Amino acid sequence: METNKKRLVACPNCKKLSEFSSGNAFRPFCSERCKMIDLGLWASEQYAIPVEIKPEDLTDESFDH
Structure with a gap:
């Protein structure tokens, strides 16, 4: 007999x-x-x-904006 524990x-x-x-x-x-509150925190960059950051990650392309 198998019991399904929650x-x-x-x-x-x-x-x-x-x-x-x-379920x-x-x-x-x-x-x-609660799911949307968490998503909002990610979207607002609170998480x-x-x-x-390594020097090679910074290229001239990242400053062309």
């Missing part, structure tokens, strides 16, 4: 527990609202992935 995770935004399964279209978020 996997609950904390929503990255509000920390409310929500089911992490294909939750917003996973790992608890709702569309960023740090990358070290």
Whole structure:
């Protein structure tokens, strides 16, 4: 007999527990609202992935704007 345990995770935004399964279209978020809040933070550049800028990354093309 196989039991199906629900996997609950904390929503990255509000920390409310929500089911992490294909039945939750917003996973790992608890709702569309929390998902959109997170997207808005990325879009407004409040989240960023740090990358070290190397001198060879800076070309004359990057200053032609």
